[in-house]
Amino acid sequence: MKDLVVSKLRIWDSRSGAALVEDSSFTVKAGKCLAIVGESGSGKSLTCRAIMRLNKAGLRQSGDIWLGDIKLTALTEKEIRRIRGTKLCLILQNGMRAFDPSSTIGSSVRETLAWHYGWSRSEMIGKMAKAMTAVKLDDYLRILNSYPHQLSGGMLQRMMIALAIVLEPEVVIADEPTTALDTVSQFEVLQQFALLRERLGCTMVFVSHDLGCVKKLADEVLIMKNGVIVEKGAASDIFHAPRHDYTRYLVTAKTSVNQHFRRLMGGDSFVFH
């Protein structure tokens, strides 16, 4: 396992020249989970996509990104494509957009796995069945034969986690993977992320608006505002001794929402700490 190092990342719109992410530097130690938190439009997704080298053509980026001794920003398109999936895996907010809507889940998965590994069809199904059982997708044949629109958002997210289990990447980047889900599915998917980390020992970058999720998963937290990192540090410090006004605002806002909810529900048991 290797550290993921982002050094002086800058992203801008090549047409307008507008800076979207400015001088962003951070390290995710091997096996640790970094949460990126910030309001809408603060540059969280662009940062994740820059690591994957998946930002749109109209955007430019400078700065270096390393995974151990591999300089991701210097790889050719062919080389980075090999690394996506095997070493880096991106899990998106909307499972519907991750799978081809005109193919069954099984054929999308087979295509991804065949691209990376020379497994036979039965080997692939065997591995996926095991991984799907691990994320509580029990009726695996029915699910593999379904189209994305026939599955719920929570099932599609768990399907992506199952795929990550099979691909065993070194780094999992999850861009708001629970935002589009109802509260029960959010809780279940979050549990699966915790298990994924335990199982693979992978490094994780987890983008979330939800400080409850962040508290559950993250070792380190990075707070972004208007394309700039305003604070970074150990999760416990961010929650208990935030230094920046904006971080204090986020933490206080969460605490007051929780207190309000607690008063409404008449106790602690419903609050997601």
Ligand SMILES: Nc1ncnc2c1ncn2[C@@H]1O[C@H](COP(=O)(O)OP(=O)(O)OP(=O)(O)O)[C@@H](O)[C@H]1O
């Ligand atoms: N392809 C693009 N071309 C131009 N500007 C873009 C492009 N993609 C994103 N942006 C802009 O870059 C800024 C950061 O976007 P980004 O998607 O990283 O925000 P975010 O923090 O992930 O927000 P959210 O929580 O809403 O997903 C926003 O102002 C957005 O409008």
